[in-house]
Amino acid sequence: MNIVIVGATGAVGREMIECLKDFPLDKLRLVASSRSVGKKIGELVCEEISEKIFEESDIALFSAGSELSKEWRERVVAADCLMIDNSSAFRYDDDVPLVVPEINASAARNHKGVIANPNCTTAIAAVVLWPLHKAFALKKVIISTYQATSGAGAAGMNELLDQTEIALNGGEASCEVFDHAIPFNVIPHIDKFQENGYTKEEMKVAWETAKIFGTEIPLSCTAVRIPTLRAHCESIVIECEKVVSVEAAKEVLEAAEGVKLVELPMPINATGEYDVEVGRIRRNLVFGENGLEFFLCGDQLLKGAALNAVQIA
């Protein structure tokens, strides 16, 4: 299998290279923006994007933003190269499957040349919510997130590190990636505001979960950026159609693929891990015996992006 990564020097692109280590690869090629062409990552040299590369590849993993994905979609498909796209460009298109392999791998087989990778916050929650949905039938889902700066790529992480150093030395840094200072702060705003008062990041979780699950479950999300580097956390409360005990939920999650039960899900442990950590599972005090609440943490560059794309491939 010949694979090309488009956006290879980005935070997700670099993780894709790592995730492909155990993949049945014949040839891996890297595409980067013109200023990175010629740059070496390991043994591989970054190339300029071209139709020829797609003609010579079986699968293209795109992670270089919506604009580039839109610009190249037709030519990639025409070259008979399967496009697996990490951007939000095609996620809501009817002819593009949106896939989390643990949940709807079969949907990937009906592709028409493009398969979309979900938003990171969605993917991490979905692998935990899906087995619970199958066992107890979800009725309501309420999510509050604790999202790392790597959600905004390597530039986001660098802004946190650089600005933190400046803040510790009493200085005031300028904001470039984020709209507000991120060190020692909390920003309850990610992506554009929608008419209903939610942000696009928050609505993505609702829209994408419905598409991946193949059913609409009332779901609300508050998406919040916090000063961590990597791995998103989510505090989740669910109400189920069926009665759900903590023990039964733990049994279901222990058997679930891509999920790891821990006492305290935390970024310092979940970073670099393929599985999504889930813990603090308890009977919710508001929804009675049909309610459950828990906390999860997953590396959004891996399960939330690179790993999921490679699993689709």
Next chain:
Amino acid sequence: MNIVIVGATGAVGREMIECLKDFPLDKLRLVASSRSVGKKIGELVCEEISEKIFEESDIALFSAGSELSKEWRERVVAADCLMIDNSSAFRYDDDVPLVVPEINASAARNHKGVIANPNCTTAIAAVVLWPLHKAFALKKVIISTYQATSGAGAAGMNELLDQTEIALNGGEASCEVFDHAIPFNVIPHIDKFQENGYTKEEMKVAWETAKIFGTEIPLSCTAVRIPTLRAHCESIVIECEKVVSVEAAKEVLEAAEGVKLVELPMPINATGEYDVEVGRIRRNLVFGENGLEFFLCGDQLLKGAALNAVQIA
């Protein structure tokens, strides 16, 4: 009025001194632990704790931990000095009013020598939830918190600053105040675990809100420590008995005491502010027209502790 602050050198004690600047004071005295006796804060010298100090004071603001409050309660009351206690020692005692002045100031008048100050997370949420409860009758409350290190006092803030510097330089710091590394991390665990899987910090919010409101509203909380210095944030979803529109909720909150409507409540703005910032008010997608969700941020050393105690006084 003669006032004494017990625990004057702590993070809350120091804020109490500031909050008393506009108070009709005759004399202010400071009590500190033996190693700080003789230390000056501004013009005032820290004294050792003694019955004589309470005999000469009208009100004692205690913020030096539950043990000291329990040890001295009887002697303070016997000295005819009103004890306003910031610890959790007496909050659930039937003969001790638990007071947030904007909500139940009248309860303070029925004291028997001791008035309790609520937990910081509770106080910040309560000033926002109470006017909404009066207007729309709360039916369910679901909270996820983003709590600053100053919730663990000045030592907590110092641990964040010191460990962050070490982390930036590639080192690994030791944890003393927190059980896990706090720089660039999220710790979904504050205070002791209870039998029901919640932590004591989480249950405090449920127990104390019920006592302050004088009514039990089903409420669940997930309390999470994040790497911020000061000001707690909370993501809150409510279901009301009555239909609630965003406009009606904003009107109610605009008229509420101790609350400030903003676009994005954030620690960088709320730190040092008396009012609790609330924003991101929107119709919740799960509870339909009876549901609302919002984000708030309040300086937990002020409204969550020192300011509330001084308001009670």
